Amino acid sequence: MIYNDPRPEHIRGTIYFSALILFVGYQCLNAFVPNADLILATRTLAVGFYTAVLYIYGPDAWRALTAPKPKRSDFLIVGIWVSFASHDAQSLYSILYRLAPSQWLLNSEVVSPIVLLAVIGAILHISAPGAVDGTVPRRNRMALGFGVGIATIMVAVLLVTRPDIGPLLERTRPWIGDWWSTGALIGNPASGHG
Template identity: 80%
Template sequence: MIYNDDRPERIRGTIYISILLLFVAYQCINVFVPNADLILATRTLAAGFYATVLYVYGADAWKALTAPNPKRTDFLIVGIWISFASHMMQSLYSILYRLSPSQWLLNSEIVSPIVLLGVVAAILHVSAPGAVDGTVPRRNRVALGVGVGAATVIVALLLITRPDIAPLLERTRPWIGDWWSSSIKGIRQTAHS
């Protein structure tokens, strides 16, 4: 039998295999496909996985959400569902933006509520101390306060200073740009010289 319920699950093994398979597939396709198309493909693939999580957790999240006396684990279940709903909507938005030549979509009013949905999920995860085995996650109001405080200060600084990061981003282009396209162009230029 291929699927054996008695087989122990290994988190690290699942992560390693997933990363290896995704990395190999990505690099094999990346050689031939422009980054814009590959990003669209990865966003679409991610949206498919996010939709799967939403489906699998949907009934449990609804039960937890409507429970008159929710357990601490219910906070995590609803948080997981809301988090992946936010990821799904961000992916769909990204797909629409990439398929549309409309620049106005970049600053659409819908973006912030979609992102803030993920904040609601984070709040649910942090506000359920002891939800797993009575210890995980640990109650740490200080960390929550520091995190919210730091984020607030950074938001204020960014809005007040509006730093021009274009020169910095230009310097990172060789490392985060289109690796295969630049490598292939370099090889072609060398061959033609």
């Protein structure tokens, strides 16, 4: 079983090391590669990792789905698989959109089911309290009800009001736009300085 591996793992060390490698690699590339290309590269990298998760968890997820009496931990395993299937599909879709941008693709009918797949994964995670060692995840019906209630209210408010957040987002451009001003580097044909 995935959760009973006897090897000691250091979660924080894995997070720190991964974050350091990814941050340094990203910043080294970010100084020279335009944001559009770097976003495409990170989405492609993500697809590779997400697909690896699907492959590794696939047999356990299938066993859990076909078990006559699934254990609580099986809900988590299937939830992981379904969530990463959604992330994988969203990243693949983002890659397609970046390679062939068009309004109909942005508003395609397949986007919502792909996103809702992640909601199913979340439901599976929430519906298995005490699945690991009898304590993880914790049972908290109030948090579940609060989360679902807030989400429902937000959906209704956004669909009814359709707020124009363009001016607000425009104010964030200096902070989240292009930190390295990659498109303005001398020698870059797109900058006009070349």
